[in-house]
Amino acid sequence: MGTVAILGVFVADTAYRAARMPKMGETVMGTSFALGPGGKGSNQAVACARLGAQTHMISKLGQDDFGRLALDTWAEAGVTPHVEQRADSYTGAAFIFVDDATGDNAIIVSPGAAALISAADVDAHATLIQSADVFVTQLEQPMAAAMRGLEIARAAGVTTILNPAPAAELPEGMLALCDYVTPNETEVEALTGIAVHTPADAKRACEALLALGVKTPIVTMGGQGAYLHGHGLVPAVDAGPVVETTGAGDAFNGALAAALSEKRTSLESVQYGCATAGLSVTAAGTAPSMPTREQVDALLG
Numbered sequence: 001m002g003t004v005a006i007l008g009v010f011v012a013d014t015a016y017r018a019a020r021m022p023k024m025g026e027t028v029m030g031t032s033f034a035l036g037p038g039g040k041g042s043n044q045a046v047a048c049a050r051l052g053a054q055t056h057m058i059s060k061l062g063q064d065d066f067g068r069l070a071l072d073t074w075a076e077a078g079v080t081p082h083v084e085q086r087a088d089s090y091t092g093a094a095f096i097f098v099d100d101a102t103g104d105n106a107i108i109v110s111p112g113a114a115a116l117i118s119a120a121d122v123d124a125h126a127t128l129i130q131s132a133d134v135f136v137t138q139l140e141q142p143m144a145a146a147m148r149g150l151e152i153a154r155a156a157g158v159t160t161i162l163n164p165a166p167a168a169e170l171p172e173g174m175l176a177l178c179d180y181v182t183p184n185e186t187e188v189e190a191l192t193g194i195a196v197h198t199p200a201d202a203k204r205a206c207e208a209l210l211a212l213g214v215k216t217p218i219v220t221m222g223g224q225g226a227y228l229h230g231h232g233l234v235p236a237v238d239a240g241p242v243v244e245t246t247g248a249g250d251a252f253n254g255a256l257a258a259a260l261s262e263k264r265t266s267l268e269s270v271q272y273g274c275a276t277a278g279l280s281v282t283a284a285g286t287a288p289s290m291p292t293r294e295q296v297d298a299l300l301g
Contacts, residue, residue, distance in 0.1 A: 004261050007122065007137040008042060009141050011066075012036070012037065012092070013038035014033070014093060017100050018099075040140055040253075042057065042070065044163070044250045045077070046077040047251045052258065053261050055077075056128055058122070059081070059117065061085045061112075084121070092112040095109075117145045118142065122145050122149045123148065133260070135152075138164070139164055150162065162175070180217075180266075184249060185219065185222070202221060223236050230266075231266075236277070239282050256273040
């Protein structure tokens with residue numbers, strides 16, 4: 001098994017469904033409620049660990065019930081936590097409203113203690129990052145922390161993956177620290193100014209990322225699959241009826257990291273990511289219960 005270190009955020013997702021959003025000062029009756037683990041970094045760590053990689057999660061939590069939910073989620077998946085629990089803050093949480101009629105959602109995220117992750121905190125875990133086969137981060141924690149993690153990993157020759165989500169302006173030189181960058185269509189347009197709808201669009205966007213220093217750009221394209229620079233479109237994998245698409249991108253990134261940590265090629269790793277994402281949106285693997293290695297291997301035959 002390979003070793004993957006992930007710097008990222010855990011948030012507790014609180015999802016409410018109703019016929020409409022309430023107006024200010026109004027109360028409406030909801031039709032359902034769900035509480036579950038979320039956060040891009042945490043989801044990616046769970047996906048990675050369930051595929052067999054030795055997965056380490058670097059983050060911050062509060063000393064509260066949601067913090068216990070995070071630790072329980074990681075323990076069940078086999079993720080090793082490297083976290084500070086702060087008594088002066090709280091574990092991140094997200095309010096998710098889902099429109100019953102359309103499925104459209106509106107989200108408020110409060111990162112809590114994870115917003116306090118600093119470059120110095122990342123330095124404290126330098127040995128862990130340096131000893132990994134792959135280092136992964138996103139943009140939900142402070143940018144300086146993500147930048148420092150990439151710097152440490154790159155200096156040690158560790159394979160680096162940046163999932164640039166949510167879309168944000170990046171510091172100069174950040175992309176040059178990345179072996180792989182995995183934006184979706186929205187995020188790659190924010191990075192390059194190129195709207196991506198087709199594989200030809202993705203090719204141009206990847207060339208722009210290449211010019212910014214990325215070694216191997218990948219654009220995830222939802223139901224189309226993922227565009228891998230130097231190869232082309234890797235088709236999405238149909239694993240059954242779609243139940244919920246939330247977390248598919250995290251499933252892809254976790255699987256990509258796990259496969260790369262085992263020294264698979266870029267193409268093999270992207271194919272593994274597409275299969276894992278395909279399973280994650282079905283009843284068999286809906287996040288946070290990401291698919292297992294056995295499920296993914298069986299799908300790929």
